[in-house]
Amino acid sequence: MDSVVQLQRQLVDYTVQLFNEGLLDDQFNQLQQLQDESNPDFVVEVVTLFFEDSERLLDELAKALEQQSVDYTKIDAHVHQLKGSSSSIGAQRVQKVCIDFRNFCEERNIEGQVYLQLTCQKCLHQVKREYSLVKTKLETLFKLEQKVLAAGGSIPWPM
C-alpha cells in the first residue's frame, strides 16, 4: 500500500514538475478531466495521436526545407498543424516554438532566402528538440501512471 502511495506521490510530483517547467499547460489538465470511466484511455490515446501526427509533420517539414526552392506556404501550413495539435494536448513549449516559427515564415519577404532557410532549419531543430523533450516526459508520465494502476492505485486527481 505504501508503495502505491509513494508511486502516486511520485506521479504527482512529476506532473507538477512538468507544469512548472512549462512543458505542459492547463489544456493537459482539461484533457485529463475529459478522461473518465467511459473513456479510460483518453489522454494516452490523444497524446499518441499527437505523437504520430507530429512525427509525420516534422518529417515533412524536414523534407520541405531540404528542397532547392523551399515552399514556405507548405511549411507554414505544417507548422500551423503542429501548433494546433500541440496546443490541443497542452504541450506549451512546442506550441510557443511553433508560433515563433510561423512568425519567421510570415516575415519571409523581408529576409534573404538563404538566411530564412537557415532560420527555418534552426527553428525546426528547436521544434524537434522541444518535441522530443515533451515526448520523453509524457511517456515517462504514462509509464508512471501505468505503474500506479498496476500497483492497484488510482490516478490522483489532476492538478
Add this chain to the structure above:
Amino acid sequence: MSCTGGGAGVFVKFSRLFVKRPRWELVKMSINCKLSGSNGTSQDSFKPRKSKEVLHETYSARKWRRKFLLLWFFGVAVTIGSIWFLLSFDRGALGRKGQSSDSCEEGARVLLRHFNVSKNQLHALGSLFSDSDQIASLECTKGPGPEMLINDVIACALKVPCSKKQEFQQHIRWVAEDGGSNGKCPVQDEIEFRKPDQSLPDESASFVSQSTTSIISQDFGKRREVDCAEDHCKLLSFDLIKECWWVLVGMIVSCILFGYNLKFWRKQNQKLAQLKPVLQQHQQLLQMNQHQLSHSPPRGAGKWRKKLLIIFVLLGVLVSIWLFWHMHEKIISRREETLANMCDERARMLQDQFNVSMNHVHALAILVSTFHHGKNPSAIDQKTFGEYTKRTDFERPLTSGVAYALKVPHLERKQFEEQHGWTIKKMGTEDQTLVQDCIPDKLDPAPIQDEYAPVIFSQETVSHIVSIDMMSGKEDRENILRARASGKGVLTSPFKLLKSNHLGVVLTFAVYDTDLPPHATPEQRIEATVGYLGASYDVPSLVEKLLHQLSSKQTIVVNVYDTTNASAPILMYGTDVTDTGLLHVSSLDFGDPSRKHEMHCRFKHKPPLPWTAINASVGLLVITLLVGHIFHAAISRIAKVEEDFREMMELKARAEAADVAKSQFLATVSHEIRTPMNGVLGMLQMLMETDLDVNQMDYANTALTSGKDLIALINEVLDQAKIESGRLELEAVPFDLRSVLDNVLSLFSGKSNEKGIEKLAVYVSDRLPEVVIGDPGRFRQIITNLVGNSIKFTRDKGHVFVSVHLADEVRSPLDVRDAVLKQGLELVQDTSSIIYDSLSGFPVVNRWKSWEKFTKSSCIDSKVAPEMIRLLVTVEDTGVGIPEDAQSRIFTPFVQADSSTSRNYGGTGIGLSISKCLVDLMDGEIGFVSKCGIGSTFSFTVSFRKGESTSLDTKWQPYDAGVLEVPGGRALVIDKRSVRAEVNKYHLKRLGITADIAPSLKSACAYLSSGSCTSAPADLPIVLIDKDAWDKESGIAFHHLLKMPKKNDGKDIQVDLSKIFLLATTISSDERLELKTSGLVDNVLMKPLRLSVLITCFQENFGSGKKSEVNRKKPPTLQNLLRGKQILVVDDNLVNRRVAEGALKKYGAIVTCVESGKAALEKLKPPHSFDACFMDFQMPEMDGFEATRQIRSMESQFNKQITSGKTSTELLGNVAYWHTPILAMTADVIQATNEECLKCGMDDYVSKPFEEEQLYNALRGHGKNGRCHALLIFPPLVISSIMESELATNLRVQECMDLVSAIRCLCFSLFFLCSIYGSNHQAFCGSISALDKVIQPLLPLFCFENMSILWKRTMLALLIVSITPTKSEGELEQWCIADEQTPDDELQIALDWACGKGGADCSKIQVNQPCYLPNTVRDHASYAFNNYFQKFKHRGGSCYFKGAAIITELDPSHSSCQYEFHP
C-alpha cells in the same frame, strides 16, 4: 439719443456683423460709432450689454471679439486718417482759389491803371494844344490833307462839347467796369467793346479801346486759364480722393477676407472641439484625431495667411510710395504752371507798357514832323519841344528823355551850323555818347561825313546832347540807319544810361517830311527822312515798376535778357540768383523785329518739402504697417492657439487612452486572477473534504477564507474598473424587490448570528409594487455592501435594520402614514425616553437627516414619468459610527474612515465607492448620517420602473394563499417594541396574513378575552411572541387562554388550530427543549425572521399537503444542452478533432467528426440530423469560412423550397426552417476574426481549448435556432385550441395525426401548460391528469432516436407530472432541481426546502461540519443538498459538488436522482 443708442447697438453687434456687412455700411458704422463713442452715456449704455454678452460667450469667442474690436479701432483710425487727408487736400484747393482771386484783382488793378494812363495821355495832348497859342489858332476849316489826318480828327473832336467828352470817358469807364463785372462771358464783352469802335471812328479812341480790349481780353484769358487750372486742380483732388477711397476699400476688403478666414477656422476648430470622445469610440477617435493632426490643414492656412499678409504689406508700401510720387508730381507741375502763368503775365505787361511808350514816342515823331517840318516857320523850337516833352513826360514814364535830331547832309552843314549858331559835335568817346556824362561844349566837332544827325530839340533831362551828331556814335548810327529804312521804332542793344547808371535802350524813330505810300520801299523812306526822334528807356526801372504793380513780387525773381546775340545774352534787368530749380522763359516783343528779348522767371525760394505728400504717404505706410503688425500678431496667435489645441487634443487623447488602458488592464487582470483563484478555492475545498487533522483544517480554512476575501476584493476592483471605464451596463429586468431583500438578509443571517447582533431586519413599505424593473444584481450589491458594512461595524449588540420606502413617502414628515417611518419620526421627537423604541432598543441616529440633502427625490414628477418610482432605502445600524472628520471622504475609493479601520475590521474601503457609483448609475443619491458611538444610517435612492406582477410570470411565486394554507389568515404579534412588531407584521402580511399587534402577553390576553374574536379562536391561527416579551407565567396563561377548548353549540371545535411561535435570536438547546416539551409553544423561530423560514415553519406546523412546489423549470446546463445532440466536428487536425470529440462527448453529445470542409458540406446537406456544428477556420482545400458560406447557401435554397411547398416538411423531420448553428473553433480569438465569423454566417465562436462556460454560452444562445425551434411553428390551430379549456379533447383529436407530430403536439401542449399553470400546481395537475390516456400509448416512443435532448426532457417531465397524483407526496418532493444556473432566490427556496426535508440545520453548519464556511446562498444550498442526497443515497450514488456550485441534475442518467423514480 436714439441715434447714439442705435450707434451703440451697432457697436455692440459690430464684432459679429463685421464680416457680414457691406463695406460702406461698415465705414458708416465706424463713423457712427465714433460719434456715439464721444457720447459718454451711450458708452455706459452699451457696456452692460457687452458684458452680458461676454458672459454668454465662450472664452475663445471673447478672444475673437477682442480681435475684432481691435480691428474696429483700427478701421476708425484709418477712416479718420483718410478724412483728415482729404480735408487737407480740399484746403489746398481752397487756398489756391483765394490766390487766383487775388491775381484777378491784381489784373483789374493793372487794367485800371492802363485806362488811367491812356486817359492821361489824351488829356496831355488836349492841354498841349489848348494851352499853346499856336495851336489855339489852328482852324478846322482847312481841308484835311492826307498828312494831317490825325490832327483834323482831333480838332473835330475838340469841337465836341466838353460834356460829350466826359460822356465818352464815362462810356469807357463803364466798359471797363462792365468788363470787370461780367468777367465770365468774355465773348459778349468783346461784342460790347466793338460797339465803341464803330460809334467812334476816332483812331486814338479806337486805339484806347483796342488796347483796353486787348488788355481786358488778355486778362480774361488769364482768368480763364486760372479757372482752368483751378478746375484741373479740382479734378486732380477728386482723383486723389477716389484713389484714397480705393485704397481704403482695398484695406477693408482684405480685412473682411481676413475675418472670414479667421471665422472659418474658428468654426472648424469648434467642430473639432465639439467631437466628444466617447469611450467606446475611443480608439476611433484617437485615430481620427491623429489623422486630422497629420492632415493639419491649419498649418497650410497659416502659410497662406502669412503670404497674404506679406502681399498686403508690400502692396501698402507700394501704394504709399506711389501716392508720394503722384502727389509730388502734382505739386511740381502745379508750381511750374504757376510760374509760367506769372512769368507770361509779367512779360506781357512789360511788353504792353513798352509798346505804349513806344507809341508815344512814335506820336512825338509825327508831332515833330507835323509841327516842325510841316510848318514854316516851324511851330516848334527847343523851348516848345522841351516844354511839351516835359509836360508829357508822365506819358512815358519809362523814358529818361527824348531828343530830336535833324538829318543834315554834309552840304548843308555849314548853313545849318550858322543857322543854329553851334557846330555839330561828335560824340565824345568810344563809348556810347549818351552814356557819358559829358558837356557838349567840350566835345569835338563832328568829323566830315556824308550826313549828320545833330540833335536840335531835346527834353530838358537830356538837354546836354543838343548839337551832338548822333550819326557819329556807332550804335546810334546803325540805329538811325535802320530806323529810317524800316520806318519803325528801332532799339539799340542795352547799355548803361547816362545818369541813372541803369541799363537802358535807345528807341529811334525816323521822321519823314512827305507822305509816304503805305508800302514804301526803304529807299523812298531814306529819301523822305528829315530827322530822327530818339528816346532812351530805363529798362530796370521799367521792370521794377511793373513788378511793383504786381503782387507776389517776393515769390519770383525776374530777369530780362537781350538775346539778339543768342550766344551771349545781355542781362537787362535783375541779378544773377542761385538756381532754384524751376525756370520759365517768356519771349518779349518790343516792336523791333531785329532784336530779341526774353524774360526769365524763377521762384525766389526753393520749393518747400512736399509735406502733404509726405504726410499722406507716411500715414498710409504707418497704417499699412500697423495693420500688418496687427494681423501678424493675430496670425501668430492663431497659429499658437492651433498648435496648443492640437497638443491638447493629443494629450487628451493620450490621457483618455491611458485611462481606458488602465481600466482595461484592471478588468483583465482581475478577470485573469479570478480563474486561478477559483482553482485554488476549489482545491482547498476538496482538500478539506479529505481527512485532515485539526491544525491542517484550520490552515486550510484560513486559506479558504483569505481566498474568498481575495475573490471578493477582486470582484469589487473589477466592478470599479468596469464602472470607471463606462462598461458597466445596468440590466432592466423585472424582479421582486422583497425577495432580493430576503436574500440579502439570509446571506447575512449567519454572520449576524455569529456576531450576536440583536436583529437583522428588513421592512418594505406596502406602497411599493411587488415587481420593479431594474438591475436586481446591482441593487442587491449596494444593499449587501451597506449591510455588510453595518454588520462589520456593529459589535455584539444592537441591530441592523433595512427599510425600503417610496421617496414620496418621506417628502414631508407630516403626512407619513407608514408605521415604521412614523416611529422613526417619533423616535426623533422623543429623545428623552431612556429606552429607545428602535429595533434593538439601542439609540439610533436620526435617519431623516441622512436623506435631507437629497435633491432628486422631489424632482420626480409622477406626471412626467408615471411608470417610474423612486425607492428610498435606509440601512440603520448601531455600530461605532463614523468620525466627523472622516465623513467627507468615505465615498472615495480605497479610503476608509480611519487607517485603523482596515486593521480592526478589514475590508478595502472600495465597497462604498462602488455603491455610490452604482447609485449614480441608477439615477439616485446616497447619503448618510452618523454619530460616533451611536451608529450610522445610510440612505440611498434609486429609480426603478414599475413592473407588472405578471411580468414575473416565469418566476415562482410561492406565497400564494392557495399554496400556503393557513386557515383564517390572521395572526397576533406580541412584541414590546413596535418597530420590531411592525417588521414581523410586514412578513406576515406578505404571506397574506393580517396581523394585530400586542405589546405584551398581558395585553394579548386582554385582547383575546375582550371578545374581539369571540367567534372562534381559529380566526387567530398564528401567534408570534418575541422572546423579550415572553415569560413563563403569562405564557402559560396566554396558552391556556388561546388553547382553551370552547364549547360552542355543543360541538367540539378543533382546539389545536392556533399555534404559538416564539421568536428568538439566541436560544440554548436546553431552553428550546424545555419550551417544546412544555408544549407552551409550537415552535421556536430563529431570528432574523425571514419569509422562507416562516413559510417552512408554517408548512410544517399546518401540514399543508401541497405547500411546496419546488420542482421547477430547470434551466439547462451544458450537459442538458448537449446531451443526446448530434454534433459535427470539422477539423483537419487529428489531435484537435479527438480532443473536441472527447470534450463534447463528456457532456453527452453524439459527436461525428469529419476532417475537411467538403466532408462537412456533405454531412450538413439538409435534411440531416445534426444539431450543431463546430468548425475550424484553417483547413486545407476549403476553410471554415468558405464551408460555412456554402452550407448557408444550401440551407437558404432548401428553405425556399420548403416555403414554396416543393418539399414536404413532414418528410424532413418537420423542420420548416433550416439553420444549423455553426460555431467556429479558434485558437486565437481576436475581434476581427469574430466579425469575420459572423459575416460568413457563423453563429458564434468558441476558443480552443474548450472552456465549459464559454461553450455553454455559445451553445445556449443558439439552441433556439436548431431543432427546438421546430416546436414553435405549430399551426395556430393547435395553439388556439389548447387555449380552450377542453384541452384533452383537443389533444385527442390531434391524436389521429401521425405519431411524430402527435408527440410534438403533446410536448408543446406541455410547455404551454407549464407556462400557464406553472404557478398553480393544482390546476396544472388537473389538466395533466386528463392527458393520461394520451400519454400511456406514447410511452414506448420515448426512446425515439431522433428526439433531441430537450424533447426527451420534456417528455420525461410530462411523464412525471402525469403520474404525480398517483405517487406519494414525498416522491414528488425529490424534484428539487437546482444547479449552477439557478437564481439565488430560487435556490433559497430550494435550500429552505432541503433544510426542512433533509434536516440540515444551516445555522449549525459551521459548528458541526467545519468543511464549509457558508457565505452565500450557494454555499448553504450546496450543503443542504448534499445533506439531502446523502440521506437518500441508497444505492451508492454520489452527489458531487464542484467548488461552491451544485450539480444535482434531474436527469435519468444521474445515479443520485434516478433511484427515486425507479425504486
